[in-house]
Amino acid sequence: MLISLQREASLKDFLSQSFExxxxxxxxWGITSIVFVTLLSVLISQYIPFIPNYIQDRSFFGFELNKFGFTFLSVSVFYLLKSVLTYFYFYAVRNQKKWQKFYFIATRFYFLIAILLFVGCIQIYYFPQNRLETFQTYSFLFVLIFIFKNFFYLFHNSKILPKNWYYKFLYICTLQIIPLLVLWKFLFD
Incomplete structure (x- = not known):
């Protein structure tokens, strides 16, 4: 991606590149999202306790979903719906000019998180430790990253979120916190 789409940019050039x-x-954005979703699915599929019966009983052309497939499908649908709803949010609050800047900035953020997920996947598969401790550590790190992401979006120099505080609050609650809680409940309950 950095070679063909970003004109042979280095990692530093890619991250510091201006929107213009x-x-x-x-x-x-699409490639980074696919890589991020795949790595996140690989990482958390190891901790999925079970696949719900109503999904496990279904087969597609004779194939059934394993834990990775279930996680990948769930996380993919989650981020696809979240992207569509964020797009509608920007148009609903009459801030559509900032939509492109928003996913430009989000691409850089998720690119860095994908690198961290890559390191986490290597740790899980090649340097195994106690599963409970690792799960607790990764859960704590995900919460920190989630909090940092919201502050990053709120206080970014490009002012990608609307100016009014209630629109910012609406974005954080309805498009950040609630969907994540629904995904958590779906995957781990």
């Missing part, structure tokens, strides 16, 4: 000088923003 960037190219292929949407394709970069």
């Amino acid at each position: 000088n960037s190219s292929n923003i949407f394709l970069t």
Whole structure:
């Protein structure tokens, strides 16, 4: 992606690139999202306790979902719906000009998180430790990253969220916190 879509940019150049000088923003966002969802699914599928019976009983062309498939499908639908709802949110609050800047900035953030997820996947598969301790550590790190992401969006120099505080509050509650709690309940309950 950095070679073909970003004109052979280094990691530093990619992360420090300005919105006006960037190219292929949407394709970069799509590729980063796919990599992020795949790595997140690989990481948390190890901790999924079971696949719900109503999903396990279904088969698609003779294939059944395993824990990774179930997690990948759930996380993919989650982030796809969240992206669509965020798009509608920006248009509903009449802030559609900032939508492209929003996913430009989100791409850089999720790119860095994908690198951390890659390290986490290597740790789980090649340096196994106590599963409960690892799960607690990763859960704590995910909460910290989630909190940091919301502050990052709120206080970014580009002012990607609307100016009014109640729109910011609406975004954080309805498009950040509640969907994540629903995904958590779906995967781990």
